[in-house]
Amino acid sequence: MTPEDYIETRVVQYQNWYNGKAVSSKSRYLQMRAFSVVGGSLVPVLVNVSSKYTFLGASVTQWAVTVISLLVVVCVSLESVFHYREQWKNYRSTEQLLGHERFLFQSRVGRYQGMNDPEAFRLFVERVEEAIAIENSATLNVMTMANQTIESTKHA
Numbered sequence: 001m002t003p004e005d006y007i008e009t010r011v012v013q014y015q016n017w018y019n020g021k022a023v024s025s026k027s028r029y030l031q032m033r034a035f036s037v038v039g040g041s042l043v044p045v046l047v048n049v050s051s052k053y054t055f056l057g058a059s060v061t062q063w064a065v066t067v068i069s070l071l072v073v074v075c076v077s078l079e080s081v082f083h084y085r086e087q088w089k090n091y092r093s094t095e096q097l098l099g100h101e102r103f104l105f106q107s108r109v110g111r112y113q114g115m116n117d118p119e120a121f122r123l124f125v126e127r128v129e130e131a132i133a134i135e136n137s138a139t140l141n142v143m144t145m146a147n148q149t150i151e152s153t154k155h156a
Contacts, residue, residue, distance in 0.1 A: 018095035
């Protein structure tokens with residue numbers, strides 16, 4: 001395999017994948033965090049608002065406080081299970097690392113300076129594959145912890 005083929009079929013593919021995962025994890029994290037902050041801020045205000053309208057024996061305000069509080073707890077709990085913030089940072093740092101390594105290799109600077117082509121390519125592949133393996137291991141650890149948390153709540 002040529003360096004160009006490896007870069008195109010492995011490095012660019014993984015950079016794109018990590019970028020997409022970083023964007024979606026960041027989005028989930030920020031949405032859940034924003035809802036938790038806004039919802040948590042609304043609850044004390046709504047507790048002090050009276051409503052003359054009732055639904056199933058409780059005021060509409062009481063229902064709103066209950067639903068918002070429940071959703072805030074769900075968002076905070078899901079974040080503690082799925083660790084979207086950590087995943088976002090992990091995916092983004094791996095994507096950046098691959099791009100940085102690619103630049104060093106193609107420019108023959110840094111650790112690649114003075115190496116012949118086969119040596120430089122071998123080191124490049126080793127470093128890229130190591131970065132991918134480390135990220136996979138980190139994601140597996142996060143997802144294993146998430147599954148263990150879900151399983152323990154089912155049996156509780």
